[in-house]
Amino acid sequence: MAEIFFPNVNWDRLWDATVETLYMTGMSVVFTFLFGTILGLVLFLTSKDNMWENRIIHGITAAFVNIFRSIPFIILIVLLIPFTRAIVGSMLGPSAALPALIIGAAPFYARMVEIALREIDKGVIEASRSMGASNKEIIFKVLLPESMPALVSGITVTSIALVSYTAMAGFIGAGGLGDMAFREGFQRRNEDVTLMATIVILLIVFAVQFIGDRLTHKLDKR
Secondary structure, three states: OHHHHOOOOOHHHHHHHHHHHHHHHHHHHHHHHHHHHHHHHHHHHOOOOOOOOOHHHHHHHHHHHHHHHHOOHHHHHHHOHHHHHHHHOOOOOHHHHHHHHHHHHHHHHHHHHHHHHHOOOHHHHHHHHHOOOOHHHHHHHHHHHHHHHHHHHHHHHHHHHHHHHHHHHHHHOOOHHHHHHHHHHHOOOOHHHHHHHHHHHHHHHHHHHHHHHHHHHHHOOO
């Protein structure tokens, strides 16, 4: 049946492309969560009336986040070519897409982290401080646990954006489903290949959204 509706699809190549997309997405999500959380914490903690209030550090961090959050991803890939070559040694393959994916997504997620932290009741923080909690304890035992449902919801949204970023990265030889849809589908006028790659991307997005929603619901104690 599949051969009738998708006669030009190479199923082994489709599987390899799917694995490449999952690799790019998974690796970039892990590092985006890590760096984005750190950036978001710095933005929150160094802002006015917070524990580490520092106008200079806050201004520099906010400028970095705003600049890289605003650059269109396809342009960011081109701008980071020298940086990517220095780290990875090539501009081809799934690993070559990771620097641009992480640098493009981490600032976006950092703003979500900052918003999630700002929504925490100030009274909870003050109560912890009055009980003698250190700054480290407030961060790891109050701020992050209290904001975790919002952080998971935010990384779910960011993960879906990263799936679309990997598709764009395919246009410059990063591999994955985007590369397959463009080179083997669009360029060769094999509409069935483009359609099949799109279907798999949608399935990945639906799976990410489902898992993220379940985790958010489980973590939300309200």
